[in-house]
Amino acid sequence: MYQLAPNIELLFTEAGDYPERVRAAAAAGFDAVEMWGPTGVDAPAKPKDIPALRAALEETGTQLTAQLAEPRTQFMIPPWDHSEFFRKLDEGVEIARALGCPRIVVGSGTGFGGWKRQVQLDKLIEIYRTAIAQIEGSGVTLVLEPVNVRVDHPGSLLDRTSEAAYVARGVDSPAFGVLYDIYHSAVEGEDMAAELAGAGDLVKYVQLADAPGRGEPGTGELDWDERLGILRTSGYDGPIGLEYYPTVESSASVRRIVEAAARA
Numbered sequence: 116m117y118q119l120a121p122n123i124e125l126l127f128t129e130a131g132d133y134p135e136r137v138r139a140a141a142a143a144g145f146d147a148v149e150m151w152g153p154t155g156v157d158a159p160a161k162p163k164d165i166p167a168l169r170a171a172l173e174e175t176g177t178q179l180t181a182q183l184a185e186p187r188t189q190f191m192i193p194p195w196d197h198s199e200f201f202r203k204l205d206e207g208v209e210i211a212r213a214l215g216c217p218r219i220v221v222g223s224g225t226g227f228g229g230w231k232r233q234v235q236l237d238k239l240i241e242i243y244r245t246a247i248a249q250i251e252g253s254g255v256t257l258v259l260e261p262v263n264v265r266v267d268h269p270g271s272l273l274d275r276t277s278e279a280a281y282v283a284r285g286v287d288s289p290a291f292g293v294l295y296d297i298y299h300s301a302v303e304g305e306d307m308a309a310e311l312a313g314a315g316d317l318v319k320y321v322q323l324a325d326a327p328g329r330g331e332p333g334t335g336e337l338d339w340d341e342r343l344g345i346l347r348t349s350g351y352d353g354p355i356g357l358e359y360y361p362t363v364e365s366s367a368s369v370r371r372i373v374e375a376a377a378r379a
Contacts, residue, residue: 118355120180121365122322122357122358124150125359132164133150134167134170135171145177147178147180148177149357150183152185154206156203157186178354180354181258181320182207184220184257185207186200187224200246201246208253218257218258218319219257220258220320221243222271224272225271235272240282240286255290256291257291259283259294260294261275261278261300263300267329276310279314280313293318293320294318294319296323297322298329298359301337307342311349312349316350321346322356322358324357325339325359330360331357331368355376
């Protein structure tokens with residue numbers, strides 16, 4: 116069975132602030148959670164109480180599987196000055212280590228009209244080679260997330276799993292990989308089996324939501340037994356982040372995917 120990690124930005128919000136959401140997730144039977152940015156630079160625009168969050172994770176024995184890099188949504192190619200990204204990366208790694216989080220999710224930000232796509236992808240490789248050198252020895256892995264541009268992230272540069280894999284191959288580090296989001300991939304019309312076959316062992320984290328709508332499994336059109344079966348066949352056996360907007364109370368919303376994960 117896959118380890119499922121509810122996103123505490125979107126799930127268990129009825130419990131209160133982030134530490135209480137961790138406790139609520141644990142009470143619902145989960146031993147892992149994920150979150151967005153820790154300091155409020157991007158989303159959400161509210162800093163987290165890191166000591167209180169750490170206490171809740173330790174108290175419940177819950178693993179924080181992933182957090183977002185900051186800044187993320189403002190990452191552009193050009194400008195050439197990415198100093199704020201590199202400065203905040205050190206802070207993010209420090210927080211990740213304090214919280215026992217092994218992954219930081221990074222993105223491409225927006226593309227730049229007038230520059231060839233290949234040039235921009237190669238620039239991403241250069242940026243992330245520098246980032247990996249900067250955090251060497253930290254034990255934290257960076258995972259690059261392609262996102263859909265059709266619905267949720269218009270203007271983003273990286274929207275194809277194959278291009279994220281191209282960047283990961285160029286960075287060429289065991290501390291860098293691809294985040295495969297089943298929802299984003301489905302919205303972009305990708306063939307999941309083909310994309311995972313092409314990405315191979317570069318996939319180091321997975322997230323999900325149903326499509327269309329980005330709700331919990333069962334609210335859209337995806338066959339979750341089929342999707343998780345494809346994921347299992349690909350060889351991925353790591354955690355899966357539940358990053359969706361629930362249409363019902365959080366504990367009820369996870370039931371279908373918990374059942375499907377048990378069969379995968």
